Amino acid sequence: MESRRIITPDEYIEETEDVEALGNFGIPARTHYNRHHILFYRREWAEHSEARALRGRKSLIPRLDESVHNALHDNFREQNLHVPILGAQTLNLVNRLYEVGGNQFHSIDNLLSSIDKAATFTPNSTSRELAELAIHTIQLQIPYIRDGLLHPADLHIPPCNS
Numbered sequence: 001m002e003s004r005r006i007i008t009p010d011e012y013i014e015e016t017e018d019v020e021a022l023g024n025f026g027i028p029a030r031t032h033y034n035r036h037h038i039l040f041y042r043r044e045w046a047e048h049s050e051a052r053a054l055r056g057r058k059s060l061i062p063r064l065d066e067s068v069h070n071a072l073h074d075n076f077r078e079q080n081l082h083v084p085i086l087g088a089q090t091l092n093l094v095n096r097l098y099e100v101g102g103n104q105f106h107s108i109d110n111l112l113s114s115i116d117k118a119a120t121f122t123p124n125s126t127s128r129e130l131a132e133l134a135i136h137t138i139q140l141q142i143p144y145i146r147d148g149l150l151h152p153a154d155l156h157i158p159p160c161n162s
């Protein structure tokens with residue numbers, strides 16, 4: 001069953017799915033999860049094709065327990081934080097440098113180091129500041145992602161290069 005749920009009226013809409021029969025992993029089954037785009041908000045990241053491509057990589061869309069996902073967005077909203085879209089040149093390089101990791105956290109590490117590396121190649125100080133803020137706001141999400149991953153199998157992403 002699929003439904004669309006509005007998180008905030010003006011910010012973004014994300015798919016919500018019902019999950020059943022996940023009880024075989026030795027932890028309580030969580031009945032609701034959301035696909036969380038680490039690179040949010042869509043409003044900003046969907047405007048540029050390179051940004052959209054990076055945001056849409058499967059390895060950067062972990063499935064999170066719904067309540068943890070809500071807490072992440074509530075706290076970011078309170079602090080007026082989101083992941084800023086990167087400069088065009090930085091984005092282009094990150095898209096070439098980023099590789100899927102062996103698990104969710106390796107993928108995040110790869111993303112962070114790709115952004116860091118790409119930023120060192122740009123002479124534009126605004127782009128470098130955006131890259132630093134992006135790295136910071138991605139790092140801030142890690143505790144939520146650790147907390148909210150649906151079950152241990154989510155740590156392992158199939159090798160599909162996305």
Ligand SMILES: [Zn+2]
Pocket residue numbers: 014035036037040069073
């Ligand atoms: Zn989200």
